[in-house]
Amino acid sequence: MKVAFVGKGGSGKTTLAALYARHLEAEGRPVLAIDADINQHLAVALGGPAHVATAMTPLGEHLGAIKEYLRGDNPRIRSAAEMVKTTPPGSGSRLLRVGEDNPIYAVCVRAVGGVRLAVTGEFTAEDLGVACYHSKVGAVELLLNHMLDGPGEYVVVDMTAGADSFASGLFTRFDRTFLVCEPTVRSVGVYRQYAGYARDYGVALSVIGNKVEDAADVEFLREHVGADLLTWVSRSAYVRRAERGTVGPLDELEAANRAVLGRVADTVDGTAQDWAAFTRWAHEFHRRNAVAWANERAGVDLTTQIDPEFRMGPQALGAPIPAPSGGTPPARVDATSWLP
Template identity: 60%
Template sequence: MKIAFVGKGGSGKTTLSSLFIRHLTANEAPVLAVDADINQHLGAALGLDDAESAALPAMGAHLPLIKEYLRGSNPRIASAETMIKTTPPGTGSRLLRIREDNPVYGACARHVALDDGEIRLMATGPFTESDLGVACYHSKVGAVELCLNHLVDGPEEFVVVDMTAGSDSFASGMFTRFDMTFLVAEPTRKGISVYRQYKDYARDFGVALKVVGNKVRDADDLEFLRAEAGDDLLVTVGHSDWVRAMEKGRPPRFEMLEAENRLALQFLQNAAEDSYAHRDWERYMRQMVHFHLKNAASWGNERTGADLASQVDPAFVLSEQYAEVSTAS
């Protein structure tokens, strides 16, 4: 299943992403983690030092390789150059699976050892000085969207994406790729304002959205979030000495995380699993095609010099059956 963590800057979404990843690993679940935030901090939150975090390969730098691999023998895609971030898979496309080894993971993913196991970590790459004035961050996350479009996952596998802050995630169709979106909100007017934006944007696309209250100190904080988020409020997280130690770079073993916070993470896992159980694969494909056609007409056709609508394979629908069966030629 695919899970996104979103929220305003400073809400603690990266910290909660990393805690959730550690929790899943402690439960022996296979995890692919993706840092898609403009501020690349997920690696550090998972225990990498500065040099290790800086050495993570940028997915955007390997976009030609990603496109060529995913294109496979799909006859509807004349060349990798005609693929854009929204290109959907079709007959002959290569798909990504969480538990496999493939050239995309070989170039873009790194193994990260945690207390209870190992995960794969991928990152968009930071917004560099050379990008200033000539590129937007959405060009960075295009590689993530393309990979998610071609990634087939099962019920006991997890893709966890730490998204960029605020409502920027809605600048593309990537927000529809997730079985569950956890919006991390502080008990403040600014914190809840991002929730209202997400709620409005997500409503028309059936995006599963739950609020995780963070930095909740007392009953008044809790009542504020309940009044503002209603039934969307799933669980709250308070102060954590374990997190404070982690932020200093010397966390104890994950099993020492406070019991109430471990329970909160289990609530997140349960909600994600319940949402995945109701995934409508045909709707999932329809949404993918919708945003592809929209991007094709808006800029893709002109940029590539091709009719990108012809890339849509109307007979192809992703499903769990592809999780174990290779479509590569």
């Protein structure tokens, strides 16, 4: 199950994403966390030291090799250079599993606080004035396009704040999206914007209230988000300590707030994976990007990469090339590309 945490900056979405990922790990469930926010704080929220995110290898640093690996023997993709962030899988593509060993994970995934984590990387000085942050999350979109996760397997993504994720088709890659909402006018304003955009795409959206102090806060949220309000987290001494750098054992989290994590997990598990819609939106956004900019950049019609006979889902398990054992790169990839 692919799960996104979104919300206004400062709403606590990174904290909730980290708590949920740690909750899954504590229950022994396969989980991969991805920090796709421009502010790379998920590693610290998971319990890592302040420098851990900058010490990790960002996905974008190996984007070319990632493309080559995912391309596999897909005859519709002539070279990795012709792959863009929206390129969908087809017959012959390599598909990813949450808990497997593969060369992408070997280089770009690291255990932080017991949770396997990948990061997009920070916005650097070299990016200023010349790059859009969405170019960094392109690697995440490619990974999710090729991620064949099943029930009981989880990809937890801390998204960039606000409605910025609508600048790409990334928002359609999730089985369930949790919008973290404070009981404030500005925070519910982000909810309205996000819900308005998401409605036309069938996004399964739930609201988690955060920093709730009393019944009046709950009523405020109910008034403004209605039935989308799933549950809420009260003001937490545990979270305050974590925000100051002391991430304690999860069993120290207040019982009521720990129960919220169980409610979130139950909601995810009760969400049906709609692989037909997943495939349809992948094709649609690839067409849009091809027409808008990618065809001109590649010099070819990239819509021909769409395999109309291929649909993501359990039935596709026989289609991909098996990943090499032990995380060894496939022969066509320059092995030096995968060195840490």
